[in-house]
């Protein structure tokens with residue numbers, strides 16, 4: 001009996017040593033050039049919650065989504081990296097980069113991962129990287145890779161509505177949340193992280209902001225092509241917009257435009273429901289012949305319970 005107990009304890013200590021140590025699967029700086037949009041769904045039922053019991057997940061989500069704010073950043077090229085040393089056991093390339101929606105759902109069926117790579121690690125561990133850019137996969141089956149080896153580039157292939165790499169971690173086929181390998185019994189407590197350096201949990205933030213001469217459409221904002229660095233003095237309107245993630249009901253988005261002759265606008269808009277991604281815009285129509293020339297400053301502030309959660313600034317030159 002004594003021996004049995006000792007043996008049990010020794011065995012229990014073993015798996016920790018064989019767990020992979022994960023590095024980020026993407027070559028970007030979290031909070032600056034990329035963000036985590038969705039975590040593994042830890043709700044066993046039909047609801048969804050991440051390991052902190054926050055809302056950054058959706059029902060049945062089996063991985064972590066490392067996202068780029070705009071398609072423009074994706075087009076510029078951001079590498080997808082192996083999170084741990086391993087062997088390439090599966091890959092797919094040749095799937096087009098396209099925002100997932102009802103019109104291409106049938107084409108994507110069975111290829112939800114889009115262009116992807118599967119790596120096998122020791123002791124039944126596996127990592128999978130999804131939604132890579134068409135034609136970007138640069139490893140072959142059987143290749144041995146190190147942590148940090150470039151596998152391809154971030155894309156929007158398969159079942160993806162924004163450019164990101166989805167990282168799935170599995171052991172013996174079962175999904176493991178790399179932020180919290182144990183049961184989620186206490187909200188907000190991360191135990192058993194597999195990360196070499198665990199990324200900070202960021203519930204929401206402002207991703208991109210800019211000026212233009214009319215209220216942009218959402219697709220343009222997400223594309224990253226709505227921003228105009230300069231505007232003519234006779235522009236029909238001056239509009240400042242912001243793209244954000246992780247909005248919660250009751251949040252306030254404050255948009256401020258300061259012109260060369262003082263404040264032009266300060267507008268608050270409240271969110272009536274939680275939104276994974278959203279944008280807001282505020283502006284003024286031209287009255288008279290022209291805008292005063294010079295630099296206009298835009299500031300977007302996300303407020304929660306009256307407290308500033310995030311802020312992003314942008315400028316435009318009017319001449």
Ligand SMILES: [Zn+2]
Nearest residue numbers: 063064065166
């Ligand atoms: Zn995902």
